[in-house]
Amino acid sequence: xxxxxxxxxxxxxxxxxxxxxxxxxxxxxxxxxxxxxxxxxxxxxxxxxxxxxxxxxxxxxxxxxxxxxxxxxxxxxxxxxxxxxxxxxxxxxxxxxxxxxxxxxxxxxxxxx
Amino acid sequence: xxxxxxxxxxxxxxxxxxxxxxxxxxxxxxxxxxxxxxxxxxxxxxxxxxxxxxxxxxxxxxxxxxxxxxxxxxxxxxxxxxxxxxxxxxxxxxxxxxxxxxxxxxxxxxxxx
Numbered sequence: 001x002x003x004x005x006x007x008x009x010x011x012x013x014x015x016x017x018x019x020x021x022x023x024x025x026x027x028x029x030x031x032x033x034x035x036x037x038x039x040x041x042x043x044x045x046x047x048x049x050x051x052x053x054x055x056x057x058x059x060x061x062x063x064x065x066x067x068x069x070x071x072x073x074x075x076x077x078x079x080x081x082x083x084x085x086x087x088x089x090x091x092x093x094x095x096x097x098x099x100x101x102x103x104x105x106x107x108x109x110x111x112x113x
Numbered sequence: 114x115x116x117x118x119x120x121x122x123x124x125x126x127x128x129x130x131x132x133x134x135x136x137x138x139x140x141x142x143x144x145x146x147x148x149x150x151x152x153x154x155x156x157x158x159x160x161x162x163x164x165x166x167x168x169x170x171x172x173x174x175x176x177x178x179x180x181x182x183x184x185x186x187x188x189x190x191x192x193x194x195x196x197x198x199x200x201x202x203x204x205x206x207x208x209x210x211x212x213x214x215x216x217x218x219x220x221x222x223x224x225x226x
Contacts, residue, residue: 031211035156042218043148043156043201048211055211091155098211099144101158 002026006092006105013082014113021077021108023092032075033093033102034067036060043091049075079110087112115140117204119217126192127225134187134220136202144205144212145185147176149198150219156201159187192224 005024013019025032034046047067048055054067066078075094079086089109093102116139126132136145147159160169162178162185169176173196175188185202199221203214 033212043203043216045203045214045216048209048213050211056206056209056213058213093156099161099163101146101161103158104155106155 002103004092004094004103004105006090006108008108009106010109010111012111012113015084016081018078018080019082019110021079021090021092021110023075023077023105024073025075025092025094026096026103027073029094029096029103031055031095031098031102032067032069034077035091035093036088037091037107038088046077046090082110082112084112086110115142115204115206115215117202117215117217119202119220121220122218123221123223125223125225126189128193129191131191132189134189134200134202134222136185136187136204136217138183138185138204138215141180141183141207142204143207145178146203146205146214147174147185147187148201148203150201151198159200189222192222194224194226197222197224 007022032049037043045058046061047057068076089107091107092105095102118137145162148156150156160176165180167178173190178185199219201219203216206213
């Protein structure tokens, strides 16, 4: 069964550095999402992406964050000048149609030191 | 601002028993999701509910949606240990294209023999 894959599984970065989290959505999917989950807390929506542009973004998704679909397969989340509070699990998801279930990757654990 | 409230937050039940998890939301929405998350794992989509009166069932889980009451329920029938997990509901802001979900705090279910 097709899967959403995320790399790396764990990223450790010094505060103030930039990180890029990578996702390969399922190949025929058109809708892409990033979520984050601080340890032990609820899931938070960051951004949705469709037709090569951001569809919706949350209040968390400020100028520090950006997303790209640089080619036909990858979907990346860039965090500039990371802060301690950016430490979390980041999940990528995709779906083929708007009202269909989203398929999630295994996540990237981001640790900011 | 869309708010999503789940209850209970913690649920311990015996195998074979039935129980219901509730998800209330504060403003009109056109999409509601139920997810399952096992400890240390990613999210798994369970149900997408789109319209008033929608009911979906998968195995021992059944989800329903009452848009007038802004309430969804996840009913567990004859619980088994394998259902132990955290269950999240998430509600989309109405009128969005790709979606902008607000998650509940999650219900951690423990099924005991």
